[in-house]
Amino acid sequence: MSKIIITPLGTISPYPKGNRNCPGFLVEYNNKKILLDCGNGITRLLDLKKDLNNLIIIITHLHKDHFGDIGSIQYASYTYHNLGLLDNKVKIYLPKKDYLHNKKSIIKTKESYSEYYDIVNNSILLIDDLKITFHNNYSHSIETYMIKLENNNSKVVYTSDIGIINLEDRINFCNNSDLLICESSYLQKHITNNKSHLTAKDAAILANLSNSKELLLTHFWPEEDVFLYKKEAKEYFDYTSLAEECKKLVLK
Ligand SMILES: [Zn+2]
Incomplete structure (x- = not known):
């Protein structure tokens, strides 16, 4: 049975x-590579001479x-193709609706060897026997998709950015995950009116209510002590760890 291998490349924002x-x-599966989001700085952690071929990129939402x-990956694909080193176009999945012309700027880029697909809510993309499901979380500030990866052995959910509303739907989508990213x-101490993101406590409660086996926290504030997120979450869900660049996870 093939294993799902996940390597965090970026864990902070904004x-x-x-x-x-x-x-x-x-995400590596057999010889396939799937990149969930493409945040600033991640290209330096990719091995482009290998990873560009058969690469699928899923952009969960159109926040910068x-x-x-x-743009770095698009330009790399253009250069590799011109050098005769890339035969297959990079496949890029994006939310259907544009936001502040961000989608337009991506898909109109001429110096790129890539092709584009709209993400359709609740659609399934099959990579060998790996099922990838897209689900609009309807709780972030713009159209944003959660991603579920599952084969016969494992189920992983990447929430992307989610807010505190629509909890029931999120619990259902994350239900019985082996790994909830x-x-x-x-943190709770950051008093905010922003309802379109979670605290570490909220994430732990989601892991708990969805009966997930493990929780991997990510999307940290760059200036905050990252261990405080783990401390806060562990009060509500014991099997919590922190996503860390290059720290590979192998699902059984
Ligand atoms: Zn974000």
């Missing part, structure tokens, strides 16, 4: 800092922290 980048997770490096933009 800007990269030090050796940490904006959101991105590389989730697609800031797409969940955003935790805030």
Whole structure:
């Protein structure tokens, strides 16, 4: 049975800092590569001479922290193709509706060897026997998709950016995940009226209510002590860890 291998490439937002980048997770399955989000700085952690071939990129929503490096990959694909080193176009999945012309600027880029697909809510993309489901979370501030990856052995959910509303629907989508990769933009001490992101506590409660086996927190504030997120979440869900650039996870 094939294993799902996930490598965090970016774990902070809204800007990269030090050796940490904006959101991105590389999924390897058989010889296929699927990049979940393409945040600022992640390109330096890809091995483009290998990873560009058969690469699928899924941009969960059109906020800059989730697609800031797409231009680097597009330009790399253009260069590799011109050198005769890339035969297959990079496939890029994007939300259907544009936001502040961000989608237009991506798909109109001429110096790129890529092709574009609209994400359709609740549609399934099959990569060998790996089922990838897109689900609009209807709780972030713009059209944003959660991604579920599952084969016969494992189920992984990447929430992308989610807010606190529409909880029941999110619980259903994340139900019985072996691994829940969940955003935790805030800690409880960050008093905010922003309802379109979660605290570490909210993420832990989602893991708990969805009966997930493990929680991997991500999307941290760059200036905050990352261990405080783990401490806060563990009060509500014990099997919590922190996403870390290049720290590979192998699902059984
Ligand atoms: Zn974000």
